[in-house]
Amino acid sequence: MSQTLIRGRLLTFVNEPQGPDDLGAYRYLEDGALLVDQGLIQAVDDYVALKAIAPTAPEVDHRPNLILPGFIDTHLHFPQVQVIASWGAQLLDWLNTYTFPEETRFADPQHAARMATAFFDSLMANGTTTAVAYCSVHAASAEAFFAEAERRNLRMIGGKVMMDRNAPDGLRDTPQTGYDDTKALIERWHGRGRGLYAISPRFAITSTPEQLEAAGALVAEHPDCYMQTHLSENMDEIAFTAELYPDARDYLDVYERFGLLSDKALLGHAIHLKPREIDALVEFDARPVFCPTSNLFLGSGLFDHQGLQERGLTNAIATDIGGGTSFSMLQTLNEGYKILQLRKQRLHPLAAFYWITRGNAKALGLESKIGSLEPGHEADFVVLDAHATPAMALRSERAETLSEELFILQIMGDDRAIHQTYVAGQPQK
Numbered sequence: 001m002s003q004t005l006i007r008g009r010l011l012t013f014v015n016e017p018q019g020p021d022d023l024g025a026y027r028y029l030e031d032g033a034l035l036v037d038q039g040l041i042q043a044v045d046d047y048v049a050l051k052a053i054a055p056t057a058p059e060v061d062h063r064p065n066l067i068l069p070g071f072i073d074t075h076l077h078f079p080q081v082q083v084i085a086s087w088g089a090q091l092l093d094w095l096n097t098y099t100f101p102e103e104t105r106f107a108d109p110q111h112a113a114r115m116a117t118a119f120f121d122s123l124m125a126n127g128t129t130t131a132v133a134y135c136s137v138h139a140a141s142a143e144a145f146f147a148e149a150e151r152r153n154l155r156m157i158g159g160k161v162m163m164d165r166n167a168p169d170g171l172r173d174t175p176q177t178g179y180d181d182t183k184a185l186i187e188r189w190h191g192r193g194r195g196l197y198a199i200s201p202r203f204a205i206t207s208t209p210e211q212l213e214a215a216g217a218l219v220a221e222h223p224d225c226y227m228q229t230h231l232s233e234n235m236d237e238i239a240f241t242a243e244l245y246p247d248a249r250d251y252l253d254v255y256e257r258f259g260l261l262s263d264k265a266l267l268g269h270a271i272h273l274k275p276r277e278i279d280a281l282v283e284f285d286a287r288p289v290f291c292p293t294s295n296l297f298l299g300s301g302l303f304d305h306q307g308l309q310e311r312g313l314t315n316a317i318a319t320d321i322g323g324g325t326s327f328s329m330l331q332t333l334n335e336g337y338k339i340l341q342l343r344k345q346r347l348h349p350l351a352a353f354y355w356i357t358r359g360n361a362k363a364l365g366l367e368s369k370i371g372s373l374e375p376g377h378e379a380d381f382v383v384l385d386a387h388a389t390p391a392m393a394l395r396s397e398r399a400e401t402l403s404e405e406l407f408i409l410q411i412m413g414d415d416r417a418i419h420q421t422y423v424a425g426q427p428q429k
């Protein structure tokens with residue numbers, strides 16, 4: 001037995017909070033503890049109750065800080081760590097000017113390995129314990145991603161992008177090599193340790209119909225893998241897609257007709273949707289992914305969270321590094337709050353913290369493993385400090401409720417507010 005008792009103020013969600021007074025949606029223990037053993041949460045209760053069960057277990061006391069499930073980032077780009085903060089462009093120019101040239105560097109396994117270390121260090125610093133990442137077109141980049149994630153025992157999802165046109169030399173595969181490389185990576189990494197694979201046709205513009213057909217074959221052959229791509233992020237992107245796929249009814253139809261849609265489909269951005277596209281998203285129960293910092297940085301548009309939710313869709317939320325500007329899911333919530341303000345929608349802090357934990361786990365179909373502090377769940381959690389900076393400490397003097405404390409973290413928090421990140425019960429910071 002290698003039990004550890006982790007003590008602190010515990011917060012975990014049971015359902016999505018429907019408003020500030022939805023007390024049944026979460027569980028909060030003022031002096032709580034997690035009993036952790038062999039990477040799993042064995043028990044969750046008041047400290048005194050767990051101390052009685054495990055009187056000799058070593059203890060870590062995180063009071064007065066808050067312990068929450070580890071954050072989940074459902075869309076970001078591993079080869080874009082050095083693209084963040086590239087000036088002055090919207091989506092297509094930004095891809096061609098900055099992003100594609102940068103991604104060509106990931107043909108070099110040494111560069112990919114160095115960036116994988118930096119990438120996972122950044123996730124840990126920001127309390128993100130699970131992420132869904134696009135790697136570059138090179139199989140070597142996915143190898144570096146999964147190998148480093150396995151070394152750290154992280155629950156990570158990723159895939160090499162498939163892209164065979166409208167991209168520079170050194171950054172294209174073919175329908176056949178994209179299929180073969182993806183197949184080999186799935187066989188090597190999907191379900192190995194805590195790794196899971198996402199079949200990743202980058203977006204309609206960079207794939208020929210032949211390649212999307214190959215992606216559809218992969219989806220049919222591996223229904224337990226994820227499928228991730230981009231959808232309706234930018235008006236020029238939508239117009240170019242319509243030119244490339246003149247027979248498609250709309251953007252989503254490009255993916256629909258090649259069999260890419262299901263509840264395992266993660267559709268990044270999904271901003272400028274037509275009514276038929278929303279109907280189809282509902283029909284397939286596909287997952288729109290809100291990427292607030294990216295949508296503001298690239299001037300893409302304002303995601304309609306409430307509108308899609310009211311149709312019964314499960315929206316995910318993500319950083320979209322490097323179109324996104326911060327690895328922090330707290331900063332992602334901050335910018336998300338502001339986007340929804342412009343839409344006259346209100347993101348309550350309880351709903352916000354549900355979203356980046358259990359909500360994103362639900363969007364990934366991983367609710368029984370991650371996203372909550374529950375017995376039997378993987379012991380991935382974060383310790384949050386709402387007094388982490390002088391400004392936060394000053395503001396916190398005037399906070400009286402849990403919701404107020406959470407909102408300070410949501411708006412003012414970043415990596416400095418992440419006091420500790422635990423993966424499979426092990427501290428990472």
Ligand code: GUN
Binds near residue numbers: 095202233294323
């Ligand atoms: N669409 C296709 N590729 C990308 C990418 O790398 N970032 C964003 N934001 N949108 C994309």
Ligand code: ZN
Binds near residue numbers: 076077
């Ligand atoms: Zn993206």
